[in-house]
Amino acid sequence: MLMKRSAGERIFDIGNMMFMIVLSIVSLYPLLYVLFASLSDPDLMMRHRGLLLFPQGFSLSSYVHVFDNPMIRIGYMNTMFYVILGTLLNIVMTALGAYALSRKGVLxxxxxxxxxxxxxxxxxxxxxxxxxxxxxxxxxxxxxxILPAAMSAYNLIIMRTSFQSIPVSLEEAARIDGANDFVILYKVILPLSLPVIAVMLLFYGVGHWNSWFSALVYLRTRELFPLQLLLREILITNDTRAMMTKIAGDKASIGMTIKYATIIVSTLPILFIYPFLQKYFNKGVLIGALKE
Known part of the structure; x- marks a missing residue:
């Protein structure tokens, strides 16, 4: 049965919808601007002023120069190493710590x-x-x-609270069958905590992917630099010379679009991964934030 909505409720719904549309545009436009600029013709983009609602011409030359730079490839490989190994270590350490601190009999x-x-x-x-x-x-x-960031206290609290919400009777049944703590954690606790583990993967993975300050402080060898530190050099120090060695024309215009292309290249992997974990996000955060 459909309930009749008052005029005030309809006005609120329309206002709320308009607000969300404006908020979505404000949130998406910077990313779309960078995407359109990276696909634009460098000379046309250099002369463009104001809002950018579509690419100015079409050119993939900026992406060609980005991937021709060996440091970008090295940075990608380094970042993947830091993300995969670092996130794996994070999940292991956080799960072990959360399990131990969620048991009532721990000294x-x-x-x-x-x-x-x-x-x-x-x-x-x-x-x-x-x-x-x-x-x-x-x-x-x-x-x-990797090692100094092996575990986050905030994420440990979320996972610990999630483990505490699992019925103790399941652990007791496993112990009657002869399972030890490691078996209980691996075969009972973790399979029931997939949503919160997905949230941890997202938190830790995005953190490693976006990390650049630790590399700036602790690393001196450029072959160890992650992608985000190289991106910082390109954007803040305005250093795109390594990508323009084969360019004979106007280097200022192509240099600008190279910056935008580098941003897209360093952002797309996270944008592709997030939708696969998003369905677990709300459930995982709520499970880890509230104790039954």
Whole structure:
């Protein structure tokens, strides 16, 4: 049975719809601007002023120059290494810590949890971290970007709360069958926590993909640089010379479109992965945020 809606409710729905449309346009336009600019003819784009609603001409020359740069390929490989290995280590460490801290019989569980939460508000800072990385021999190595970020306190709390929501009776039944803690975690807890694990994959993966500051501080060898640090060089220091060695024409115009093409190249992988994890996102966050 359809309920008759009042004039005020219809006005609210229309206003809400208009607001969401405007919000979507404001959110999407910067990305569309970068995409259209990267596909535009460099000379036409150089002369364009104002809003960009479609590509100015059509040219893939910027993408050709981006992929011709060996450092972009190296940066991609480095970033994939950091994302895959780093995220795998993050999930393992977070799952082990969350499982241990979610069990009621663990000794000193509350004091340990307090110390973990304490690190969210009070940290040593950049200089002590820099000295620590140098003293343990991780400076200018790949591990300097992976080991210090092995676990996030915030994500640990979310996963711990999710594990606590699983009925204790399942664990007790597994123990009666002779399962130890590792078997319970692997065969009982984790299969029931796929939504929150998907959220952790998204959080950790995006964090590693977008990370550049740690590489800027700890790395000196350019062959170890992630893609985002190379992107920073291109955008902030305005350094596109490595991609324009074979260009004989106006380097200023092609340099501008190269910047936009580099942004698209470094952003598309995350945009493609997110839809596959999005369906778990809301459920995983809610499960990890609320305890039954």
């Amino acid at each position: 000193w569980r509350n004091p340990i949890m307090f110390l973990i939460v304490f690190t969210m508000f009070f940290q040593g800072g950049l200089i002590p971290s820099y000295l620590l990385i140098g003293n343990i021999g991780l400076m200018d190595t790949r591990w300097a970007l």
